[in-house]
Amino acid sequence: MIKLRILEEFTKKHESKIKDIKHMLYLFRRSFLSMMGLILVLFVILVAIFAPFLASQHPSFVEVTSERGTKRVEERWSINFEEKLLPPSPKHLFGTDDYGRDIFSMVVYGARTSLKICLLVVVISTIIGVILGGIAGYFGGKIDEVIMRITDIFLSIPGLILALAVASALGRSIEHVMEALIFVWWPPYARIIRGQILSVRENQYVEAARSIGASSWRVLFKHVIPNSFSPLLVQITLDLGAVLLVAAGLSFIGVGATPGTAEWGLMISSGRMHMFHAWWYVTFPGLAIFITVLGFNLLGDGIRDVTDPRLRR
Amino acid sequence: MGRDTLLSIRNLKTYFFTYEGVVKALENVNLDIYPGETFGLIGETGCGKSVTALSVMRLIPEPPGKIVEGEIWFKGENLLKKSEEEMQKIRGNEISMIFQEPMTALNPVYTVGDQIIEVLLLHKKFSGFSMENLPKYNLLRRRKIKKEVYKEAFKEAVEALRMVQISDPEKVAKQYPHELSGGMRQRAMIAMMLACDPSLLIADEPTTALDVTVQAQILELMKDLQKRKGTAIWLITHNLGVVAEMCDRVGVMYAGYIVEMGATEKIFDNPDHPYTRGLMGAIPKITEEKERLEIIPGTVPNLIYPPPGCRFHPRCKYAIDKCKESPPPLVEVEKDHFVACHRYEEVKHSVIVKKERKI
Secondary structure, three states: OHHHHHHHHHHHHOHHHHHHHHHHHHHHHHOHHHHHHHHHHHHHHHHHHOHHHHOOOOOEEEEEEOOOOOEEEEEEOOOOHHHOOOOOOOOOOOOEOOOOOEHHHHHHHHHHHHHHHHHHHHHHHHHHHHHHHHHHHHHOHHHHHHHHHHHHHHHHOOHHHHHHHHHHHHOOOHHHHHHHHHHHHHHHHHHHHHHHHHHHOOOHHHHHHHHOOOOHHHHHHHHHHHHHHHHHHHHHHHHHHHHHHHHHHHHHHOOOOOOOOOOHHHHHHHHHHHOOOOHHHHHHHHHHHHHHHHHHHHHHHHHHHHHOHHHOO | OOOOOOEEEEEEEEEEEOOOOEEEEEEEEEEEEOOOOEEEEEOOOOOOHHHHHHHHHOOOOOOOEEEEEEEEEEOOEEHHHOOHHHHHHHEOOOEEEEOOOHHHHOOOOOOHHHHHHHHHHHHOOEOOEOOOOOOOOOHHHHHHHHHHHHHHHHHHHHHHHHHOOOOOHHHHHOOOHHHOOHHHHHHHHHHHHHOOOOOEEEEEOOOOOOOHHHHHHHHHHHHHHHHHHOOEEEEEEOOHHHHHHHOOEEEEEEOOEEEEEEEHHHHHHOOOOHHHHHHHHOOOOOOOOOOOOOOOOOOOOOOOOOOOOOOOHHHOOOOOHHHHHOOOOOEEEEOOEEEOOOOHHHHHHOOOOOOOOOO
């Protein structure tokens, strides 16, 4: 009974917010595809969270010292040559790879790696992009010129090539892939935000905010950026998928994850030698990438529809 | 000028430096606003009414705009000498501004209540705390205080909304601007701008975007609040009817100059400047049957290349050679009635547009 009362009070207090969320969900539910996207993404996230309970094999983490003397933790999977390249069976749902490792377990743990990469890359590049683009767009003039020309320099080099160069220069590891991707990923965000801000800052509420005595920074971060965010939000969700693809691509080429890590791109890369006699080796990591990217893309479309204020109410 | 003015503008010049040339938007603007009165500023589009208001707020976009010269005295202090930080303390607190379109002047991503709270927090203290002196490093305490401050500010915001006669203000405070009608939004805007009891409220065409019945309500409300709070209102409008109804004193603006200023009665009953006469003549009157209204020929000149001398002379039927040579000064022709015209004496005695005033 006490619990119920607390719940009641809670719902009463946050009535308008709950109403808002309910409405958003309602809009979302109307579109089958975005619902699909949400389910797929949630599914992947759940898999990543509950990986230790789903997988039958587990990696061990050992600290290794590289030639340069830096220490880092590496993922190791136990090798069992007696079970190498077994087809899918109840014991190994997705079969085993050429070192006898359980592909199902690796795909499940791979979800963690992939999500970590795309979330961190996108979040950090967004922060960089929003701050730089925001300052450029709002203050304009020379600051704008300087920031946007730097952005142009970054944009003039193909992102994948630049990431490749950075990642291979830094050395093979997932962290370096993330750094390289952040390095190339923020310029488009800075551009989008700047463009938005150029139009948003002409709005009368920005003038109104200044007329009540708010400082420039306050106006920028409280009034202008939140209003410029919606196109970026869509871009971010769509980019979650894109980052995942690029990261997997880098691992596939061999500048990404270190061999032995459960990373989908890497698994496909090592599985392509066995494509014709062990179809499961490339198929399941590939499917995992496919599902995750599809999920993020559908979700991105859905979010665009929901956050568009013209479609609300 | 016997009484103490609340705001007096002297020789204000605001230019915009654009690619095509220097737009001389304000050239020698002089006006006075007294505490507690309603001052109306009228004139055609593009003659600098809004620029004057924005200059007072120091909100002219820089670049391209720049206040080149002049003095703006507000409560005995020159606003043009103030730093941006000092201006931020004045904006919203001492001088507020209501904008033309309530549809776009409220931020769509915050609730109405949040936006009123923002003004309050920027200028007022709640239980001894404002935005500035919140504890910076003790985050837990900061959170707690913030919550408390917010709660109190919310109460005050609701009161502000109640003051502008919004029914169910608690609910409206939690709503977003798009959930409200135009009239409601303008009320919320007024509540926001009056939340800190400013001594001057600049209303830049506050009713232009609203339909007529709502217009009347909003004006009534502004009058009522003025009576209760003693705020001076500076009304900028095209609508001469509104001016006649609301204002104690009127200023007429043309192409960056104040051409006539004085008590509403005087200006409306015997306008001395040809431009004011033209404006009055262009008002349709319900009592007269007329094929065409009297119009002022031509349009407001391009302010990059303004005509020399009196800027009105190309359109003025009283113009003489002197008008082309030197701009007329603003002179006090009788007590509290200023006119900027070389020939106001002659204009005064001509009976071309002197007609019964009925709007």
